[in-house]
Amino acid sequence: PLQLLQPKTVPKKLRTSQRKPREPQIPRSLIKEIFRHFAKMPVTRDAFKIVEKCTERYFRQLSDDLEAYAHHAGRKTVEMADLEVLMRRQRLVTDKMPLNVLIENYLPLEYRKLLIPVAVSGNKVIPSK
Numbered sequence: 001p002l003q004l005l006q007p008k009t010v011p012k013k014l015r016t017s018q019r020k021p022r023e024p025q026i027p028r029s030l031i032k033e034i035f036r037h038f039a040k041m042p043v044t045r046d047a048f049k050i051v052e053k054c055t056e057r058y059f060r061q062l063s064d065d066l067e068a069y070a071h072h073a074g075r076k077t078v079e080m081a082d083l084e085v086l087m088r089r090q091r092l093v094t095d096k097m098p099l100n101v102l103i104e105n106y107l108p109l110e111y112r113k114l115l116i117p118v119a120v121s122g123n124k125v126i127p128s129k
Contacts, residue, residue: 025056026055026056026059028052031051031052031055032048035048035051062086065086066078066082066083066086069082069085069086070082084099087099087102100116103115103116104116
């Protein structure tokens with residue numbers, strides 16, 4: 001006699017995403033605004049795509065370097081000194097061009113107030129360390 005075929009049971013797979021988690025990205029509008037500020041001329045779309053790729057690579061390398069400096073110093077937190085060492089290695093900060101001058105030249109006033117200590121009345125220094 002013929003036997004009825006029983007379907008095989010297949011274990012259910014957990015629904016896991018096949019996508020890789022996305023890294024945070026710098027907004028295109030910010031990159032475009034910064035690039036237009038310094039280039040002061042129109043840029044084609046193809047050239048801008050290359051600028052975006054270069055910006056992503058630059059900031060990835062920058063963060064890897066800062067992480068390495070903090071790890072080398074035995075810390076888990078990146079500090080301002082790590083950033084200054086990195087900028088010295090990139091020759092952005094020199095004896096003739098200290099970090100405070102770069103901050104004053106390129107950052108808006110609200111960021112300058114946060115990064116550069118200023119003495120105010122009452123013998124207080126803002127921001128305090």
